[in-house]
Amino acid sequence: MLDSLKKVREPAAWAVMVIIVGFMALNAARLVFVLTRGEVPVFAAFADIANDSTNLTLVAALVALVVTTRMRREGWAFIASAVAIVAAVVLIFGSLFPDVMPAIDPANSLTVTNASSTDYTLTVMTWVAVILTPVVLAYQAWTYWVFRKRLTVEHIPAHIGLPLTKV
Numbered sequence: 526m527l528d529s530l531k532k533v534r535e536p537a538a539w540a541v542m543v544i545i546v547g548f549m550a551l552n553a554a555r556l557v558f559v560l561t562r563g564e565v566p567v568f569a570a571f572a573d574i575a576n577d578s579t580n581l582t583l584v585a586a587l588v589a590l591v592v593t594t595r596m597r598r599e600g601w602a603f604i605a606s607a608v609a610i611v612a613a614v615v616l617i618f619g620s621l622f623p624d625v626m627p628a629i630d631p632a633n634s635l636t637v638t639n640a641s642s643t644d645y646t647l648t649v650m651t652w653v654a655v656i657l658t659p660v661v662l663a664y665q666a667w668t669y670w671v672f673r674k675r676l677t678v679e680h681i682p683a684h685i686g687l688p689l690t691k692v
Contacts, residue, residue: 579612579615579616579619580616582608582612583609583612583613583616586605586606586608586609586612587605587609589601589605589608590602590605590606590609593605622637623636623637623638624636624637625637625639625640
């Protein structure tokens with residue numbers, strides 16, 4: 526049975542990839558058609574197609590996760606789970622856009638425009654990030670270099686000090 530699964534696995538994977546690429550091409554053609562007619566706002570057209578594509582990506586990643594886990598391919602299963610998580614996050618926040626925190630009354634919703642900072646704040650934050658990100662990366666590299674060797678029993682010194690007694 527495993528031999529027949531191995532024979533089917535690669536063509537099935539290619540078929541799934543062809544279906545996904547075909548679906549993406551169909552969505553791109555649909556987007557061009559919708560935008561050239563000019564009846565729908567640009568973002569609404571993108572949001573509709575992006576939700577369809579993200580749903581397909583999420584389902585494909587979850588199926589790939591189950592299949593690769595059953596095949597004991599941990600690396601591919603990790604990649605499939607990462608893609609599924611990213612697709613779920615994009616789907617959730619993409620469907621909320623432009624609201625960051627929707628409210629019952631639309632006047633009270635926090636939108637992307639309302640939540641953005643001023644130009645001066647963004648400039649200061651950029652310069653702080655430009656200066657401190659290399660410092661943090663250098664510190665992480667240094668700690669990795671210091672602690673790169675595996676600790677074994679031979680590295681632990683013999684007990685020195687007061688004897689251990691039970692109370």
